[in-house]
Structure formats: C-alpha cells, structure tokens
Amino acid sequence: xxxxxxxxxxxxxxxxxxxxxxxxxxxxxxxxxxxxxxxxxxxxxxxxxxxxxxxxxxxxxxxxxxxxxxxxxxxxxxxxxxxxxxxxxxxxxxxxxxxxxxxxxxxxxxxxxxxxxxxxxxxxxxxxxxxxxxxxxxxxxxxxxxxxxxxxxxxxxxxxxxxxxxxxxxxxx
Numbered sequence: 001x002x003x004x005x006x007x008x009x010x011x012x013x014x015x016x017x018x019x020x021x022x023x024x025x026x027x028x029x030x031x032x033x034x035x036x037x038x039x040x041x042x043x044x045x046x047x048x049x050x051x052x053x054x055x056x057x058x059x060x061x062x063x064x065x066x067x068x069x070x071x072x073x074x075x076x077x078x079x080x081x082x083x084x085x086x087x088x089x090x091x092x093x094x095x096x097x098x099x100x101x102x103x104x105x106x107x108x109x110x111x112x113x114x115x116x117x118x119x120x121x122x123x124x125x126x127x128x129x130x131x132x133x134x135x136x137x138x139x140x141x142x143x144x145x146x147x148x149x150x151x152x153x154x155x156x157x158x159x160x161x162x163x164x165x166x167x168x169x170x171x172x173x
Contacts, residue, residue: 016085017084017085020078023123023125027074028073029075031070031071032072035067042063043056077096080094081094088106090106092140105132106153109153110131112128112153112154125144125146126147127139128146
C-alpha cells in the first residue's frame with residue numbers, strides 16, 4: 001500500500017519515504033514456505049483413506065493458521081509500515097486494517113539516537129529513536145540506510161523553521 005500524498009500540506013516537501021528493511025520479511029517468507037511444504041508433505045505421505053483425509057484436513061488447518069499468523073500477517077504489517085521524512089515533520093504510519101499515524105514536527109525534536117546490532121551494521125539498517133519536546137517519541141525499527149537517515153534527519157532539524165513563539169521572542173529582543 002502506497003503512502004498517500006494528500007497527507008502532506010501544500011508547502012511541505014517530501015524528502016525521504018522508507019519502509020522497514022527487507023530483513024523483516026525474511027522470517028515470514030520462510031514461515032510461509034515451511035507451512036506450504038508441511039501441507040505438501042502431509043498430502044503426499046498420508047494415505048487416501050477417510051482417516052488420511054481427516055489428518056490432511058487437520059494438517060491443512062494447522063498450516064493455514066501458522067501461515068496466516070506468522071507469515072502473511074507480518075508481511076502485510078511490513079508492507080503497510082511507512083517512515084516519511086519531510087522538510088517539516090516526521091510521519092510514522094503503520095497498520096493493516098486499522099491505521100495509526102504519528103507526526104513529529106522537526107522543530108520540536110530534541111534528541112535522536114541510532115542503535116545497530118552486528119547484523120544491522122552488516123545490512124546497513126538500524127533502529128532510530130527520536131524524542132521530541134513534550135514526552136513524545138517515535139521508534140523507527142529496521143530503518144534501511146540508518147546512518148544516512150540519521151545524518152539527513154540532523155540536517156533537516158537544523159534547517160527546520162523555529163516555533164512561532166520562539167520567533168516572536170527573538171523579535172521582541
């Protein structure tokens with residue numbers, strides 16, 4: 001599912017649109033292949049009798065449950081997760097049936113940290129934790145090119161316009 005452009009304001013410019021790293025899709029794909037192979041194995045190995053058909057139905061139900069729960073659902077969640085960075089804010093959107101979107105204005109961000117495991121360093125991904133004023137935070141897990149994204153985020157924060165209150169205070173001085 002693509003990120004809707006109508007979410008952005010007229011003056012807002014899209015800088016970066018990311019999904020979580022592809023490594024998040026590896027285990028669900030393997031689970032789908034495992035459940036499919038389990039079903040095929042049961043289909044081939046079970047006898048063509050009434051008991052065999054009952055057993056095949058049971059195996060099919062179990063494989064369907066595991067395939068949907070641990071294969072299809074995580075893949076859909078990965079596909080429907082968006083990390084959008086504009087020149088004014090950071091948008092994090094996720095959800096398959098119900099959608100949740102969090103907006104963090106860049107001029108209110110006061111800290112951002114990058115965490116990378118050894119595998120993350122090898123693959124170039126990582127987890128960005130972004131804190132803003134007012135106890136708001138966003139955790140972007142599995143960001144591809146995380147060091148580059150963190151640098152870009154820092155540059156955008158430095159260029160972000162200040163709050164209107166801060167501008168008024170500076171004009172008074």
